[in-house]
Amino acid sequence: MSAQMNAARPPQGNENPEEPFIPDFSEGAETGLYLALFELLDEGLIITGDEIVLEANSAACRLLERDYRQIAGKPLCDLFPSERDFLDARARLFIQGEMRGSLRVALPGERHRDLRFVAAARIRPGIHALILSPDIIAEAYANAPFTDEPPADTVWPRLAAAVEQPVIVIDENERIAATNAAALEALGLKRGSIVGHALNACMEVEWPGVNASPVACLQVPGRAEAIHARVLPGPKPDWRLLILPPADQPKIASTGDSASAPISPETGDDAIERVFADSPLPTLLCEGPELGIFAANAAAARVYGYSRTALCGMRIGDLRVQPEDGRNPTESGIWQHRRKDGSVFDVDILAYPIESKSHPGAAVVMHDLPDAPLLAFETRLRQAVDLKQLEVHFQPLIDARDNSVRGGEALLRWHHPELGLIPFQRFAGVARDAGQLTRMGDWILQTACTEAATWNGAGQGVRVTVNIALEQITHGDLAARVRHALAASGLPARLLELDLDERVFCDDSARVVTTVAAIAEMGVQLAIDDFGRGLASIPRLKRYPVRALKLDPQLVREVGIRDDSDAIVEAISSMAGILGLDVLARGVETDAQQAFLSALGCHLQQGPLFGRPMTAEAFRAYLATK
Template sequence: MPRDPDEPFVPDLSEGAEAGLYLSLFELMNEGLIITSDETILEVNSAVCRLMERSYRDLAGQPLSTLFPSERAFLNARAALFIQGEMRGSLRVRLGGGRERDLAYVAAARIRPGVHAIILSPDPVTGLGAEAPRPADTVWPRLAAALDQPALVINGQDRIVAANAPARRRFAASDDPLTGRPLAQICRLSDPDREHGPVTVYPADDSPALHGRLLTGPEPGWRILLLSGTAPVAPVDARSSRAFRHAPMPMLVVRAADGRIVAANDAAATVHGHARQSLLQMHLDALREDAPAGEPLRGGLWRLRGADGAFVAKTQVQPLDGGHDEWLVIHDAPSHPWPTHPAGIGRHLAGSAHAVLITDAEHRVVSANSAFEQLSGHAESTLLGEPLDAIATSRHDADLFDTMRTALSEQGHWQGELWLRSPSGEACPEWIAFNTVRDAGGRTIAHIGLFSDLSVRQQAEARAEYLANHDALTGLPNQRFIEARFDEALVSAQRQRQHLALVCMDIDGFRATNERFGANAGDLVLQQLAGRLRHSSTRAQIARTGSDQFCALLSGIDLISEVDREVEHIRDAFAQPFAIDGEAHGITACLGVAIFPGDGQDFASLWREAGNAMRNARLEGPGSCHFHTAELNAASLERMALESALASAVERDAVRVHFQPVTDASTGALLGAEALLRWAHPDLGLLKPSQFMSIAESSGLDCVIGFEVVRLACQHAAEWHQAHITVPVAINATANMLAHDHLVEQISAAITQSGLPADTVELNVPVQCLLAPADALTRHLFALDSLGVRIAVTGLGAQALPLQHMLDIPVHSVKLDRSLVRDCLQEGRARLTRATLAVADSLGLRTQAVGVESQAQAEALMALGCTRHQGHLYGAPLPPDEFAQLLS
């Protein structure tokens, strides 16, 4: 079935099979696509990650409010996008790292109830006012391909620049693409100069006319024409028809250019009290009491002058002979004098400050005052004779109007929320109270509706709700809000088998700060701290719960060990001094942590245990952190000890490099080696990166350690090269290393000092670093490529595939993530593996599987065309001397 042109011009992503197709399409685009519910981000493409400088995991599944720098910005954006229905504008969003940026959105639409699509432009925001040009939007032509109704993109010269398949089937032969042809060759529009809105479309092949709708196009001056499958009322040859002359209904033919009557039938002459020949000399306005000046003819209820006085009649208007030069006007004969309601209700309420709409007993509009015209944007003349549901948006189903009619009939009154559609197509919420008017005999003669602008009411309610849930000083949510968010997060955590954590914070000695510097200075400190806490962790929802107390709700926690890392991010908010009276002063806080489900199953129990843990932390001294779980307290102390020892690992020559073979699975030949970090801890022995790298990254030590790994790997590989055994070596890089100002300098120095050929060095770049790559990363990779260093993208299958960025940087190979390799024997994961390898092959990239542990995995990967393997099936990581023996 063709789509209703009033429905959002966005493909329906609600069906799983289609969702994958469209998301794949959007992965190849520069525009950012966000699929979201009213509260939660459901899906994003790679462009969103790039624009917002945040990872896929930091966005998908997170609260929608995390996109915005404040709760107020979130509420304003939600009102603009989901309540007011704005299609274009700009949003102030929060980027990774806490910075803020304005992004333009070029489309926003409801996909289905409670699910919305937002399309972000990659172009800078340069002004979206009335006089500013609309940003170039290449989204709509691509989406038109998904429609099952004909869609044409027309440029400023009225030539077709794009046509979807239904349009080609309707207007062209199978081998005719339509593009480049003038629109006039295939159809004519009733209003050729119209930029947007409904039009009648007359095909050039003389087939029946069609309803059409014009939308703003992707470039200035361009338009998109959508066609429905229904035809307007077929035109008739009125003047040459005997049926016209003797028809019982009054009929007139009016010239469009000047409104003159050029034909009239006998019934019209009788009803209007003029000879038929006299009517031919008259202007149509002479027969109307409500003729709007300068407006095109429209059907509806007209107030007409007749032989026996004024009367109201339902009127139809349609073009003759497929054109708009002449119009056929048909109206009912008078059955009762105007007005139909007692005491001139319409005249009495015409000057009312309230918006008033009056309908007849059949719920058709018979009057609207000027206040309603101003509120709705509709002129009264365009509403007459229309049912109320004709001017409401499609968000209301028939049940609402059935309920309204039943209540008015049985109870005599009804009130509720009604979304009206403005002439421009925008939706505006109104509150309406309808009452029934009956005559002395109890017969219904009218319904009076009083409207009020619900957007003002909703804004006031939203403001009241905001103040009830937020702290006025800092703008942070309060305990009531965080408790509600906990209930939402609990459902998700139970479904995904994740952990939640509550972190209670109490500032040390804040009363003394207030007494020393004054309450105003104390308020400024709280505001500074609120800003830092808000951006301390993407997993944290921060709240102010007391004068000097705060709380953080951590969600999306897969492993309990991750809580300690997130708590460290929160503690970092207190690490930097605060500005008080122009001077820097340090502030500390005691933290207490409780974790779901181990420490409690609901908010009340976790809140209690986190508070107890915080009080225990106060006993340990200022700046202390205490976990309710004893094991985590031990882990926290262990983390601090590891960080202290790690700081001197390079100086103590405790950094080691082991090498794992990379093998051709089809021949068994050695193809290269993967350099893997190890830390020789003085007490704990040889540690793997999984045991300490998260600490290194959060403390900033990963760059020092990583560059030492580069130096050692090049040194050992050079020794083998000098022994006439050249083995390509792959070295891992962290996100901090890739962003380091001296990355290229450090790698170049290691290669030069060792004497190793640069083309035998491969740098592993994690795929998540490409989701939102900085300019520095791109420069670094091109510089390394010019040195001869090979670039490999690792972790494919664990993140969304950033195809566009992989085309923009010098990539030589890709490596499948060990999670994908582990599950490659499962049917669903096998399809993903096959698709990933196919994409890599189409881009001309070499592929390698990481973490191959079994012969079955190896055979499955070889069957898919991936023969370059690394994993324990082919050999464990070895110290340099043992790996040298393997080479010999």
């Protein structure tokens, strides 16, 4: 098979973690945990040191009548009407450890307001969390007689309800203060039989020992199997959170090496989506001994002349001239296939099994295009620039703090005569093998700068990001190309960002060093793309004029799911802050990812959550609405 089939390798899954399940919480980033969760609530959340406000959620900004930039990173005393009010609040909250009450805070225009608060336990040494509300929790407490019990806490039950992962909240008296529907389903219990009751009356719990892995063993009456739950610090002193595995995940019989591993997210039906995303070639997904087709991509529909729905009611044998010639039907090699109109063509089949939860024993059957396409694919790619078959799409870069558009990333697309619109990553390998990366890179650089000049001519002030391949530096005069693109388009250099592959910073050649320095001197911003794969070291970063790091999308996809990814993102953010670098996240898909990244200080984000790649015309219209 030729180079383009490199994109059709069988998907590889991650190694199963040693933990009995994959939690949605991070032990190493409690600040991020609480902030991400409280973005889902109406109460205001302030995370603060003794003197500085570290983070604030949207509700806190509304209560204090300020935007995020007027709160985060500012002195804590700025939130109070006077120094006396600040010192009084500081003593009550951080020295005396007052858990709930009322605070007088300053508002713009020399106004003030009394807010009720609930003070969470220290989430790290010297770091505290305050929950602010105009009328929840403390108002009832303030009006109650001195001898009354403190009012029921409504915040943490709502927090538990907002989380998808099964969670149980245990108070300081070993009573179950809150639980969510996911936990009730996992335990097979009713809410009334558990919430408000003593923990030991509902189940037997074996807590982890000192220095042991933070996993508790739960034995629920009526269940033969034990359930293992992750233990995290709770919202108040001596409170604890129990994070259970999802209801559809295998239950764990022991915490030793023999414990069953969870279903890896890489081996589920997401793999099916990756098959179609990774291959521009005709692709069929089959199952059973007769290889019944249960999925087909658009390329297969075009080649065979059937609709995708019609293909899904057929078998591989229905497409073959000789379905039974003594070979295994899934065997790779040359086969004769037939179109709907009866015409016959030879195909070079690549077949391999794929894991699917809903289609056990599934297989991929993929092949090249008919009529000598292996040579034609590369030949047509060489002609794509001259035939004006390339175009640029743009994906917005958003500042998650105020939802403003900070930039647009230029993404190459190829209008293939038979396959339709193909994203760059699907033909990148062929372009590299054909020696076309430098030429295509020059084209997209010039086109993107010209388009971005029209945005900023309308007063947008939005920068454009262009990805640069190592070949453009080593086999071309990139600095001269950049200078020409800026001059020809009229785009200010400060509004151009070039994203460089980490491999660039592993090349110590004089050409690379000189080129990168020359581009930076023009005022162009340089960023490292897909940072976090482990190639670029800190000493190397300090030698180059880099101003931003873009997180590897795989890391972004796993934040809040894998502890190691959480820790890596937090470490990168901390390192970047020390070096004065921006951190950008690509591939953000969910509100939870957005909130978690924001909590770690990564506010510049792009991905499907904010907008998918769009044509130049559509992107201009999108900017006009901002």
